[in-house]
Amino acid sequence: MRPEQHAKMAAEMKQRLKVEELEENIDELEDVVEDVFPILILTVFVAVLLLIIFLIRLYLRWFAPNPSKNRMDGKTVLITGGTSGIGKCTAIELAKRNARVLIAGREKAKVEAVARNIRKKTGNQHVNALVLDLGNLRSIQEFAEDFRKDEKYLHVLINNAAYMGPLSKTDDGLERSFGVNYLGHFYLTYLLSDKLKKNAPSRIINVVSDSYKQGELDLDDLAMNKGYSVYSAYTRSKLAQVMFNLECHKRYIGNCVWSFAAHPGPTATDLLRNYPGMWGNALRLVSRIMFKPPEDGCQTLVYLAVADGLREFSGKLFTDCKAVKTNEKVKANKELSSRLWNVSAHLCGFEGDALMPEDEPEATPNAEEAGEATAEEEKKSQ
Numbered sequence: 038m039r040p041e042q043h044a045k046m047a048a049e050m051k052q053r054l055k056v057e058e059l060e061e062n063i064d065e066l067e068d069v070v071e072d073v074f075p076i077l078i079l080t081v082f083v084a085v086l087l088l089i090i091f092l093i094r095l096y097l098r099w100f101a102p103n104p105s106k107n108r109m110d111g112k113t114v115l116i117t118g119g120t121s122g123i124g125k126c127t128a129i130e131l132a133k134r135n136a137r138v139l140i141a142g143r144e145k146a147k148v149e150a151v152a153r154n155i156r157k158k159t160g161n162q163h164v165n166a167l168v169l170d171l172g173n174l175r176s177i178q179e180f181a182e183d184f185r186k187d188e189k190y191l192h193v194l195i196n197n198a199a200y201m202g203p204l205s206k207t208d209d210g211l212e213r214s215f216g217v218n219y220l221g222h223f224y225l226t227y228l229l230s231d232k233l234k235k236n237a238p239s240r241i242i243n244v245v246s247d248s249y250k251q252g253e254l255d256l257d258d259l260a261m262n263k264g265y266s267v268y269s270a271y272t273r274s275k276l277a278q279v280m281f282n283l284e285c286h287k288r289y290i291g292n293c294v295w296s297f298a299a300h301p302g303p304t305a306t307d308l309l310r311n312y313p314g315m316w317g318n319a320l321r322l323v324s325r326i327m328f329k330p331p332e333d334g335c336q337t338l339v340y341l342a343v344a345d346g347l348r349e350f351s352g353k354l355f356t357d358c359k360a361v362k363t364n365e366k367v368k369a370n371k372e373l374s375s376r377l378w379n380v381s382a383h384l385c386g387f388e389g390d391a392l393m394p395e396d397e398p399e400a401t402p403n404a405e406e407a408g409e410a411t412a413e414e415e416k417k418s419q
């Protein structure tokens with residue numbers, strides 16, 4: 038073989054070896070891609086999922102901070118369910134603004150500990166504990182009697198306490214969500230309405246939930262014999278509260294008592310503590326991770342308690358410190374709101390239009406604020 042032929046063959050051999058090596062590398066690469074591909078897909082999937090969760094969390098936790106810096110010197114606020122969650126944070130915020138804050142809770146030791154804690158935290162010594170079980174009409178009556186005797190003023194009543202959980206009855210035999218969330222507050226408000234009128238302009242704040250839109254109210258089936266679910270009982274009670282808010286507006290605005298409904302938005306509290314089963318565990322986990330803290334959830338309540346210029350918004354539903362439209366279903370069903378009032382009055386043992394026995398006049402309405410309220414509001418309430 039000639040040397041040139043030899044060199045040519047050697048070059049060809051080298052070329053072939055390179056191609057084989059390249060083919061081997063490509064095969065190896067294909068194996069690696071085959072192994073890594075599912076992990077890559079999984080990583081992308083997890084990243085997209087986390088991004089979606091993050092965006093939903095951002096959306097759910099969004100809140101509008103209360104723009105009012107008003108103080109509450111000389112004002113008395115009564116808040117139900119002030120021992121935890123949104124109610125407790127509202128009490129703290131109002132105590133910081135120097136209000137006299139009365140926290141009503143059903144366990145004496147618990148509510149006293151909370152009041153003590155708030156006094157220490159805010160330096161406001163006018164934070165007191167009162168015992169009230171909204172699931173017991175007798176307890177509400179005794180509470181109101183003592184309150185009317187012992188307390189000179191009431192400028193803001195915040196109907197905040199709530200129950201959400203499995204089928205259970207109040208001491209008076211009513212379905213518990215309806216009994217505590219709505220009827221207890223109905224009775225309390227009625228019994229304290231004379232105090233509110235005497236301290237006018239005063240405010241009633243009914244803490245509701247956007248879920249009222251899913252609520253169905255059948256006045257002929259208050260026991261929910263046709264079917265009970267935790268959610269349907271809760272949304273029904275919130276729908277009743279929204280209707281109650283409209284009725285309060287209609288009945289009390291002539292006395293310069295303004296009524297507002299407040300939706301705090303999804304807030305990480307103990308509200309779901311009684312929600313049963315796996316679904317309850319999942320909801321509690323989601324609420325801890327995704328919902329806003331109660332310090333943010335209480336902003337609309339605080340706004341409604343302290344802000345100026347709310348007179349013309351009486352009867353409205355607020356969320357994120359802004360009035361929002363109430364569902365057409367509620368607005369169109371004024372007759373149901375009025376029937377609900379009468380049925381509730383009957384359940385509490387009085388007639389729908391019964392008036393409260395008048396006490397001695399105790400406080401003169403702030404002339405300036407009351408003045409802006411009178412004539413126009415009386416016209417509106419007709």
Ligand SMILES: NC(=O)c1ccc[n+]([C@@H]2O[C@H](COP(=O)([O-])OP(=O)(O)OC[C@H]3O[C@@H](n4cnc5c(N)ncnc54)[C@H](OP(=O)(O)O)[C@@H]3O)[C@@H](O)[C@H]2O)c1
Nearest residue numbers: 118120121122123170171172198199246303304306307308
């Ligand atoms: N969290 C949310 O995402 C959310 C969303 C929309 C609306 N809301 C509304 O916000 C309000 C406050 O709820 P939250 O989330 O702060 O719940 P929470 O932490 O469970 O507070 C509920 C309060 O109600 C009290 N309560 C329950 N049953 C009572 C009874 N029979 N008598 C007197 N007090 C009673 C509880 O007192 P105890 O400590 O004695 O049980 C507790 O202080 C409720 O009206 C709720 O419907 C909440």
